[in-house]
Amino acid sequence: MPYPTQPTASHFINGAYVEDTDGTPIDVIYPATGEVIATVHSATPAIIEQALTSARAAQAAWAAMTGTERGRILRRAADMMRDRNHDLSVLETHDTGKPYQETSVADATSGADALEYFGGMAATLTGEHIQLGEDWVYTRREALGVCVGIGAWNYPTQIACWKGAPALACGNAMVFKPSETTPLCALKVAEILHEAGLPAGIYNVVQGLGDVGAALLEDARVDKVSLTGSVPTGRKVYAAAAAGLKHVTMELGGKSPLIVFDDADLENAVSGAILGNFYSSGQVCSNGTRVFVHKDIKEAFLTRLADRLATAVIGDPLDPATSFGPMVSERQMQIVLSYIAKGQDEGARLVCGGTRVDRAGFYLAPTVFADVTDEMTIAREEIFGPVMAVLDFDDEQDVLARANATEFGLAAGVFTRDLARAHRVAAGFEAGTCYINTYNDAPVEAPFGGVKASGVGRENSKAAIEHYSQIKSVYVRMGDLEAPF
Numbered sequence: 001m002p003y004p005t006q007p008t009a010s011h012f013i014n015g016a017y018v019e020d021t022d023g024t025p026i027d028v029i030y031p032a033t034g035e036v037i038a039t040v041h042s043a044t045p046a047i048i049e050q051a052l053t054s055a056r057a058a059q060a061a062w063a064a065m066t067g068t069e070r071g072r073i074l075r076r077a078a079d080m081m082r083d084r085n086h087d088l089s090v091l092e093t094h095d096t097g098k099p100y101q102e103t104s105v106a107d108a109t110s111g112a113d114a115l116e117y118f119g120g121m122a123a124t125l126t127g128e129h130i131q132l133g134e135d136w137v138y139t140r141r142e143a144l145g146v147c148v149g150i151g152a153w154n155y156p157t158q159i160a161c162w163k164g165a166p167a168l169a170c171g172n173a174m175v176f177k178p179s180e181t182t183p184l185c186a187l188k189v190a191e192i193l194h195e196a197g198l199p200a201g202i203y204n205v206v207q208g209l210g211d212v213g214a215a216l217l218e219d220a221r222v223d224k225v226s227l228t229g230s231v232p233t234g235r236k237v238y239a240a241a242a243a244g245l246k247h248v249t250m251e252l253g254g255k256s257p258l259i260v261f262d263d264a265d266l267e268n269a270v271s272g273a274i275l276g277n278f279y280s281s282g283q284v285c286s287n288g289t290r291v292f293v294h295k296d297i298k299e300a301f302l303t304r305l306a307d308r309l310a311t312a313v314i315g316d317p318l319d320p321a322t323s324f325g326p327m328v329s330e331r332q333m334q335i336v337l338s339y340i341a342k343g344q345d346e347g348a349r350l351v352c353g354g355t356r357v358d359r360a361g362f363y364l365a366p367t368v369f370a371d372v373t374d375e376m377t378i379a380r381e382e383i384f385g386p387v388m389a390v391l392d393f394d395d396e397q398d399v400l401a402r403a404n405a406t407e408f409g410l411a412a413g414v415f416t417r418d419l420a421r422a423h424r425v426a427a428g429f430e431a432g433t434c435y436i437n438t439y440n441d442a443p444v445e446a447p448f449g450g451v452k453a454s455g456v457g458r459e460n461s462k463a464a465i466e467h468y469s470q471i472k473s474v475y476v477r478m479g480d481l482e483a484p485f
């Protein structure tokens with residue numbers, strides 16, 4: 001096996017690896033070569049049953065532990081993830097194709113941040129005391145119960161931790177279903193959590209496609225579902241959760257705007273546009289793919305952007321010098337190529353890229369279109385690949401209205417040296433996560449999530465606690481109780 005941290009079976013349930021070869025095989029393909037590097041089996045009904053039964057059975061005792069005890073286990077797991085960062089990063093690179101240059105600083109490290117942050121917070125989760133004359137009410141912050149996490153393929157380690165850490169800190173059990181495209185990394189998260197002392201059954205991983213996700217979240221024993229995925233999947237999962245009146249967090253797609261004013265620091269603005277379009281080969285939900293550039297600086301911006309993109313090191317993702325890797329799959333690459341064709345058909349000007357890179361694997365050249373208009377398909381639909389659309393503008397009010405004219409509302413960014421304008425524009429954005437003179441930072445301390453069709457609820461930060469716990473009020477009467485008869 002080409003990587004050192006091979007999970008030993010398809011599923012992780014009740015504290016141990018579990019296999020059931022009756023499940024449909026799912027090949028794991030290394031995007032840099034197209035080779036099959038592992039095969040997992042989709043969860044059978046028996047596996048789903050085992051996962052839900054063990055989660056349900058273990059949850060009450062986990063919730064009954066003190067927050068300090070729960071948090072200590074999460075923080076120990078965070079330290080172990082950092083100690084094993086190299087191996088976990090190599091695995092993440094095999095699962096996703098993202099360059100080691102990225103995975104070694106953005107995946108297990110980000111997962112460890114979430115485990116450390118929510119581990120530290122677990123002991124601070126309390127209710128409140130409300131005095132009512134002599135009587136009083138106290139509130140208890142309680143776990144929801146069993147949470148289902150469903151992941152996308154772009155950040156498999158991070159998503160497994162961003163959902164698992166707050167859920168476990170609040171005393172829930174989790175059954176996590178990774179994307180069928182990148183099934184390996186979440187298994188290592190489960191393994192590490194258990195090595196750190198997590199009781200069996202509290203964090204389980206089962207494999208499968210959408211049908212397994214649907215079967216999990218429709219089960220009556222499940223109290224909440226947190227999905228990271230596309231808007232169409234979000235609509236289905238939200239509807240299924242609504243039928244059971246379950247709690248939801250929805251981290252969905254986007255088509256986020258990035259506005260570059262004529263007073264912006266050009267070099268920083270180009271950096272922001274690169275980070276917001278080409279990191280992870282453009283497979284980032286919050287990417288600022290509609291780059292509105294003031295018409296007076298447009299040509300200078302495009303020239304500098306093309307120059308800098310020419311220095312991207314496209315190659316073997318395991319080589320630390322490589323800064324740009326393949327798309328996750330043949331299928332995703334074909335989707336992106338079809339969008340590139342639409343851009344050309346609809347009259348956008350191709351500045352650079354637009355084609356496959358001549359090597360094995362699913363590589364696409366970083367692609368920039370200029371002279372894009374609001375109606376073009378590449379300006380309206382999420383592409384989820386290394387394709388930037390540059391649009392012109394010359395008026396603040398007008399560009400803000402155009403930036404907001406989308407069903408999505410995940411992220412938005414503005415580059416300007418004008419302080420008042422920066423905050424005015426940020427306030428005007430219809431987006432959950434906004435950036436001023438930067439793009440795509442996602443520290444665990446800050447809430448992350450979308451408005452409109454891009455999502456429901458928030459991940460990370462104190463805000464996530466609200467989505468993994470519920471409040472119980474307890475009224476206490478100190479004196480006698482009167483009744484009408």
Ligand code: NAD
Nearest residue numbers: 151152153178179209210213214229230233251252253285
């Ligand atoms: P996807 O919607 O195809 O799949 C996401 C997950 O949902 C997968 O695990 C899939 O198996 C599962 N699924 C599919 N149908 C289901 C159903 N009916 N019931 C239950 N589960 C089901 O998304 P993807 O292609 O894996 O990921 C790309 C999408 O994810 C993009 O739209 C991207 O913007 C979004 N994304 C959002 C965020 C965020 O935080 N907002 C982060 C990463 C990716």
